[in-house]
Amino acid sequence: DTGVSQDPRHKITKRGQNVTFRCDPISEHNRLYWYRQTLGQGPEFLTYFQNEAQLEKSRLLSDRFSAERPKGSFSTLEIQRTEQGDSAMYLCASSLAGTAEKLFFGSGTQLSVL
Amino acid sequence: RKEVEQDPGPFNVPEGATVAFNCTYSNSASQSFFWYRQDCRKEPKLLMSVYSSGNEDGRFTAQLNRASQYISLLIRDSKLSDSATYLCVVNIITGNQFYFGTGTSLTVIP
Numbered sequence: 090d091t092g093v094s095q096d097p098r099h100k101i102t103k104r105g106q107n108v109t110f111r112c113d114p115i116s117e118h119n120r121l122y123w124y125r126q127t128l129g130q131g132p133e134f135l136t137y138f139q140n141e142a143q144l145e146k147s148r149l150l151s152d153r154f155s156a157e158r159p160k161g162s163f164s165t166l167e168i169q170r171t172e173q174g175d176s177a178m179y180l181c182a183s184s185l186a187g188t189a190e191k192l193f194f195g196s197g198t199q200l201s202v203l
Numbered sequence: 204r205k206e207v208e209q210d211p212g213p214f215n216v217p218e219g220a221t222v223a224f225n226c227t228y229s230n231s232a233s234q235s236f237f238w239y240r241q242d243c244r245k246e247p248k249l250l251m252s253v254y255s256s257g258n259e260d261g262r263f264t265a266q267l268n269r270a271s272q273y274i275s276l277l278i279r280d281s282k283l284s285d286s287a288t289y290l291c292v293v294n295i296i297t298g299n300q301f302y303f304g305t306g307t308s309l310t311v312i313p
Contacts, residue, residue: 122301129211131290131303132247145300180246190294191237192301194246 091115093195095181101201102171109167110198114183121164122192123156124180125149132180138164139186171202204229209291209304217312220281224307226274226291236267238276239290241306247290250276281311 094113102108114121120139124132135154136146140161150156153171158164168175178199182192209226216222228236236253251258253265253274264277274291291304 124303129305131207131305134300134302137299188235189252190235191249191252192247192292193249196246199244 093181093183093193095179095195095198097198098196099199099201101203103203104171104173106171107167107169108171108200109165110179110181110200111163111165112181112183112195113163114181115193116162118183118185118193119161120184120186120190121158122182122184123164123166124182126178126180126197127176135166168200171200173202176200176202205304206230206295206302207291207293207304209307211305211307213308213310215310215312216281218281218283220311221277221279222281222309223278224276224289224291224309226276226304228272228274228291228293228302230293230295231272232296233272233293234296235294236274237292237294238263238265238274239292239303241288241290243288247303250289278309281309283311283313286310 096111122137123135126132136156138158153169156166178197180197182194184190207228238250239247240250241247253267257266262279266275288306288308290306293302
């Protein structure tokens with residue numbers, strides 16, 4: 090499968106715990122994005138990388154959130170001290186930079202904070 | 204003000220009907236435009252890009268009006284399988300961010 094893959098598909102955690110999600114982009118894509126989506130809303134931008142550099146971060150991304158893309162390939166998104174309001178679908182997308190850039194999404198990680 | 208605004212619907216239409224969705228965007232620096240389709244509990248999937256000249260893909264037609272800053276999607280001869288949420292997406296040059304609308308829900312009824 091050469092699409093974007095995310096792991097895990099589902100995560101249930103207790104409030105206050107740390108969680109980490111992984112995203113493997115399409116291999117030739119140099120850009121990787123993280124979005125968050127709640128029921129009835131469109132995806133909200135969190136952050137994006139070009140290769141290993143994190144170029145933009147949303148104001149939505151509090152200090153409890155951190156993302157890395159150490160070798161310019163896979164990325165991880167960590168949420169520390171989870172809160173119930175963090176419950177959402179976390180979507181990863183990758184793209185090839187250029188004038189015809191388009192996003193291709195993974196299946197997402199559904200986070201439930203109890 | 205949101206970057207992208209869509210009527211959330213829901214739109215409930217009979218099979219075979221023609222349905223149109225509109226979307227407005229606020230940033231004139233927007234450079235590229237898309238419609239994505241999202242099925243329940245699934246990831247968004249690219250339906251089509253939207254070009255200034257308008258473009259068609261089978262039963263789907265997309266239009267862009269830069270002067271009025273709106274984008275449209277027309278679906279002809281609706282099928283049951285078209286039932287989904289349709290997301291309007293705009294890419295803004297500054298910060299290279301893709302902004303999504305809240306989506307428009309479509310249900311095609313037999």
